[in-house]
Amino acid sequence: MVQQRHVFLSFLLLVPLLWSGTLFAATDEATALVQRTAERMIHLLEMRRAEIERNPALIYGLVESTVLPHFDFERITQGAVGQYWRQATADQQRQLVNGFKQVLIRTYARSLLSYSGQKINYLPSKPGNRPTMVTVATEVQDSGAVPIPVDYRMHKADSGWKVFDVVINNASLVGNYRTSFATTIRQSGIDGLIAQLTDMNRRGQE
Template structure:
């Protein structure tokens, strides 16, 4: 009897925790709405203050992304050529590159709005696509989809962003593969370091 009660109690806790877990589309909507609300109210970001934009991204966006998987997908088969230390450095540098890219996009934000589409998801799914559209006055909407995975202990994490049918991580693959073939994994790390330094200094 005691073991049955313990089992039922554990099951109840598990069901309650799952019920309280934020759905992937709710997560994407929450992050997007919070970030855009801040940008609309922050004149510094609107005027091109990249430092403040980066701080906003680091605080609100980073925790919901799986940058290691994004880096692995961007490298493709070359990911297995890297040792653990190289993988760590690659992930850190690629994360910095994506953060700066996203932050620069925020500084150019004006009056776009986001339309959220229904997410097709079955019970037990651990990998889903959250579909949205960027609505721009006078222009066609831009399809913006998020590939999201459910991690056992960390909830839902975004591992790719697809803009108008083009995968963000796959878009880097040819460049990354060419650099690895030419200069090895360390060469790719140095390329990312140099790119981040250029972005940080404001060079194009």
């Protein structure tokens, strides 16, 4: 349970180097974005803590306005669905993205409520597989515990840097979901996965 809390807390807290220095500056930009987003989210949480304790549902709005713009949920969902993504119709793909996004939002938002001052250390960025990709490396430090490495895999979109995967203790968030999603699709098809996501979100509202 503690590990799961760190996984989703880290989830939100939120490039090869050329001699010209252009992409070096870009990696700094990606790291700065993760740090700004994390600090902004923590600031809002602390500032409105009493209000949120009275009405926990308020946390969803804060997450959506502060963090969601920096995540590429279509790419995250495509990676989690894996080889089955191309088998889905355009409407099914839309439903998968919307459903999975809400699952992640709700899971993170609930975990964020238990934030109690964990420290985030920002480490040197790592080059991605392409010039337009970078991995922002961080560690989440809880008092008296071993730091948990959290890497944000990001790509440069037209609207700026976007997170497309989060790796916690060398375990990919997208990869973990890909395994469970594949099992569901093999048993119940694409519509079965959509129904499962819908049910998860419905239960999350109860």
